[in-house]
Amino acid sequence: MAPGGGYPPAGSAPLLRWLVTVTLTVTAARSQAVSSSVAGDEPLYPNIFNLAPGSDVSVNATCGTQTSEPYCELSSIVFMTGEECGICDGLSSDVSRRHPITNIIDGTDAWWQGPTLERGLDSQWVTIEMDLRQEFEVAYVILKTAVSPAPGSWVLERSLTGTDYQPWQYFAASDAACREHFGLEPTPGKPKYRSASEVICTSYFSKLNPLMKAQIYVPLITGRPTSERPSQELLKFVRARFIRLRLRGVLTLNSHEPALFGSRPDPQLLRSYFYSLSEVTVGGRCVCNGHATLCPVAPETGDQRCECAHNTCGATCDRCCPLYNQRPWSPGGGFPGACEKCQCHGHAEECYFDDDVARDKKSINTDGKYEGGGVCLNCQHFTTGTNCESCLPGYYRPSGVSAADPQPCRRCSCGAEGATGDCVPDDSRLKEGQIPGSCVCREGFAGERCDRCARGYRDYPRCEPCPCDEAGTVDGECDGQSCLCKANVRGARCDSCKPGYYNLQADNPDGCTECFCFGLTSICSSSYLGVENVGGAGVALSDGTVGWWMPL
Ligand SMILES: [Ca+2]
Structure with missing residues (x-):
């Protein structure tokens, strides 16, 4: 085939x-x-190899462990070639009489053998466990028998923990036995799988022909939907650290059954029914989530670790490397597949992905676009910000210096009395006249270094507010102790109009307006009488204008 x-x-x-x-x-x-890995769109997988030799195997029953047990090969009885019989003795110095379970992974023709039915019918219930010592993706399992035919009824199982097992496949001596022993509808004929993780029961492998050296190949990926490019469902289905073979029944010839299961069993025939396995092969590969083609043994742990590509990290490439979290991690072949580097301008070694930052388009990528959600961690060189693009308080980036400069941030020179210590951080506020490095002043102070009083304040370095009415003062300034009044204003605080003037207003360059009293007097004052628009048809004048009136 x-x-x-x-x-x-x-x-x-x-x-x-x-x-x-x-x-x-x-x-x-x-x-x-x-x-094609450059695009990050193709999944990568390591080679498949035989995991069995590196596993720990155990079994709950072996022939010859309690006493020496005689057995005969079924084929010799069926073909009447003369009885090919032997002795099973676990304590024998003759290695050919010992059949421990480790023989199924030794790579030689030596085999493991179970007790014969002579020990009791329940000796058909045998469980073999394999601990692969770490999780793998298992592609297939191959059983080879030695001096017996294939087992009749059994279950191939998997586990990640060693305690909680799930079935991979059921095997029965007949389709009817699938229903009888396992309560499952059989999959007739050659096994077919309708879904990536379907668990079927089949009688396809439980044949008496050949009577010895039978071989059973159980594919776990091939033949299932998505096997060409395995889906996550399929990859999850084939993942295992522990494999268990629960043997539940030997195959028997119909003609032998009365002598085996009747009231007076034939010891000679009982000795011809048992399990034997010369080798179990487990084809599998490291779990690298589609991101590695190699998984060498790590000397420090003895485990196999993936050599991760696509900027992924971890023993199974199950996360993005520290500086490659501009997009979320995904398995190889998914989207985005490869992990993307964060734009930290060379000032950080790590970043993390933040959904909110991605949604709000607050993170710039290495192409200069606001795509993805990478947030830089532990920005160095006095930088800060999502992309380490800004300077820490107390530092600034001069005009013309790139955010990617190895040392982009300079210390603010702002030690004067009126300075806060901070300065304009970069040239993003040039349009407002704020030059990078200019000091940010406390209230009342001004100047590039905050070394003088702001307008409206006096007496550096105290810089207290001018005691002046701002409306009547020239530029809000005060000179020494006195206020500089506008032309038509007087008073120590420049808060009243000179005689002959009225209506002190801040937007009047002279402060107050000259009185106009038809030469009768030069004294006037602002009136606070209201002026209202009466409006309405009843008070309209004959010329059509709307009337005005002033209350007395
Ligand atoms: Ca062997």
Whole structure:
């Protein structure tokens, strides 16, 4: 059967060809992915390799652990080739009599063997556990039997914790047994999967032919929807640290069943029914979330760690690297796929992504556009701001100096009495006449260094408010102790009109207006009598103008 069909044939030579084909396919996909990784749109995956040799395996029953157990090969009975029998003895000095579970991952023909039915019918209930020591994405599981046919009824299970197991697939001796043993509708014939994470029950693999050296290939990715470019659902489905084989029943010949399960079982036949596994292969790859093609062993922990691309970091490339959070993280092949560098102008090593900043378009990216939500952390060189684009209070960036300058911020020279210590931070306020570095003055002070009094204040460095009426004072100034009155104004505070003048107003350059009293007097004063527009038809004058009146 062709490897593309998903099921390797029995026999080791074709299997080897299949494995080689898988490796070549993965390598080709990897080269393709690397070449297009610049755009960050293609997911990257590490090679698939056999995880089983690095695992811890255990089982709850093995032949010959309690006492030496005789067994016979079923094939020799069926084909009447003369009984091929042996002894299972876990304590024997003869290694060929020992069949520990570690034999299923040793890469040799040595095998693990379970107890025969002679020990009891419940010896069919055997559980094998494999701890892969870290999480992987498992692509397939291959079982090879030794001196027995394939198991009849069993469950392949996965777990991330080692305690909470979920099924991957059910196997039964017949379609009817799927319903009977597992309460599941069988998937007839060759396994088919309607969804990425469908758990099926199949009798496809539970065959008595061959009676020994059977091989069962269980694909977990191939044949499922999205297998070409695995969906997150599929990747989650194949993720496991622990794998469990719950064996629940051996396959039996119909003609043997009366002698096996009847009232007087035949010991000779009971000894011919047992499980044996020469090798279990677990094809899998590191969990790198579509961001790595390699995952070498880290010397300090012994774990395999992804060599992350796309500016991602972490053992499984599950986050953006510290300075690459302009956009949120996503799996490889998703959007945006690759992580984007924050624009911190060279003044920060880390940033984080902020939804609100992205929505309000407050973060500039490395292309100079307000796209994404990167916020720089721990801005250095006296900088601050979302993109380390501003200077800290007490510092300023002179005109012509770029925010990306290695040392963009200079200390404000604002130590004078009237200065706050801060200065105009950059040239963003040039239009208002504020020059970068000019000191920000306290109330009452003015000047680039705040070393004089502001208009309306006097007596530097005290700079107290002028005791003058602003309306009557020239430019609001006071000279020494006295106020500088406008031309038509008098008084110590410049708060009254000179004789012959009235109506002190701030917008009058002379302060007060000359009286106009037809030469009868030069004394007048402002009137606060109201003037009202009477309006209304009843008071309209004969010429049509609306009347005015002044109350006496
Ligand atoms: Ca082996």
